[in-house]
Amino acid sequence: MRQTPSLAAQRTPVSVLGLGAMGRQLARCLLAAGHPTTVWNRTPAKADALIAQGALRARTVADAVAASPLVIVCVLDCEAVHQILGPDGAALSGKALVNLTSDTPERNRQTARWAAEHGIAYLSGAMLVPPTLLGRPEATILYSGSHRAHTEHEITLKGLGGRAPYLGADAGTATAYEVALLSLYYAGLAGMVHAFALAGGEGIPAEDLTPHLDAILGHFPSVAASMARDIDTGQYSGDADVLAIHTSGLAHIIKASQGHGINTDVLRAVKGLVDRAIAAGYGDAEFASVIEKMRE
Template structure:
C-alpha cells in the first residue's frame, strides 16, 4: 500500500501533449504507478509500453491516484476537463502545471477550494527534454501542506522544485515575467542574427559570441534587483543616455541594411521617454518607470 510520503505514490497525469508525456515518463522512470488520460486518443502508446495505465475516461484516471497532475493547453481546457469531476477530486491533491495567467490560477484555486480539493498551481520553466533531470526547475504556489506532503514525488519531475508561497497566482506570475524576458531576448537574438548576416557574418560564426552577452545578464539582473530594492537607479558603470546612443547605432545599421527594427524601436522609445523624464544619468533599470505605465497604444 502506498502512503502520501512514499516516493512511489500513485500519480495520474491528465493531458498527453509533449509536456504531459514528458511528465508521465518521468514518473514512470522513477517507479511511480502512473495512470494517464488524454482527450484525443492515440498518444499514450509509448507510455503504456513503459508501464503506464491508460484510463478510458478522465473520471477513471482521477480515481486511480491521490495525486493528480494536469498539463494542457490553457485554463479553458483545464476547466472543460475538471469541471465535471469536482466531486471526484474532493480529498485529492490537484497540481495544475498548465501555463496561464495569475488571475486564472487564483480563480482555479477558488473553484478547487469549493470542492474540497488541495490545489497547487505550478509553472514549468524548462523544455521537455529537461523534465526529470536535477536541473529542471518547476515553480509551485498554493497549498503548502500539499506541497510538503508530495515534495519528494514532485521532485521526480525536476530537482528545482521551488515553493513560492500560498498565493496560488505567484508561480504563474514568475512564469509570465520570465517568459516576457525570454521572448524579448529571443527577438533580440534573432535580430542579432539578421544584422550579422546582413553584414556577411555566417550564423555559425556569430553564435559562439552570443554567450558573452548571455553571461553578463545574471550579474546585471542582481544589480538591477539591488537598485529596485533601495529605490535608486545607479548609473555608476553606465547611464541611459550612453545606452540609448548605442541602441541608435544598432538601428542605423539595421535600417541601412533594410532590416525590420520594430523590436529595437520599442526599446529606443522606452529609453528616450525615460531620458525625457529626467533619468538620463541613471542605469538602464530606470526604464521600469515607463514600463509601469500603460502602453501608449493600450
C-alpha cells in the same frame, strides 16, 4: 532525525491528464521512477505509446481521478482545466491537484478558489524547462498553493524536476515567476535572432558570432543583481552608466539594420522607451530607470 521515506511512499500512484509534449514527458518521468501512472487525453491514441511503456489508460476523466491520490493536469490553459475537471470536482475532494498548465497568475488564483470550494489541495506549478529536460536534477519547476500538497508529494514532484521550490500559499505566485521569467526569455530570443540577422547582413555566419555572445551574456547575472537592488529601492544612481548614452547606441543599431533590410520593430520599441524615460528626466540615471515608463 528525519527518516528516509519508504520505497512505497516514493511510488505514489499518479494520474496525468493531458498528453501534449509536456504531458507525455511528465508521464514518462513518472513511469521511469516507478510510479503507477494512469493517463488520460481527449484523443486516446496519444496514450498508446505510454500504455506500451506500462501506463494505465483511463477511459474517462472520472476514471483517471479515481485512480490516484495525486492528479497532474497539463493542458492548453486554465479554461481547458475547468472544462476537463469541472464535472468531476467533487471526485477530487481530498486529493492533491497539481496544475502544470501555463496561464496568467489571476487565472490560477481563480482555479485555486474553485479547488478550495471542492476540498481539493491545489498546487500550481511553473515549468521552467523544455520537455526534453524534464526529470533531470537541474530541471526547475516552481510551485505555489497548498503547502500540504507540496510537502506530501515533494518526492514525486522532484522526480519531475530536481529543483522544486515552494514559493508560498498564493497559487498565482509560481505563474507570476513564470510569466516574468518568460518575458526575459522571449525578449532575449528575439534579440539573439536579430543579432544573427545583423551579423548575417555583414556576411558573418551565425556560428562565427556565437563564440562571442558570452562577451555580452556573461555580464547579465551581475547586471541583473545590481538592477534588481536599484529597482526594489527605486534609486537609479547612474554610477555604472547613464541612460542618455544608450539612445545613440540604439540609433546606430537601428540604422545598420535598416541598411540590410532587417526589421527593427523590437529595437524601435526599446529606443522609444529609453527616449520617453530621458524626456521624463531620467537621462542621468541608469538603464533600470526605464521601468518607471513601463509601469505607466
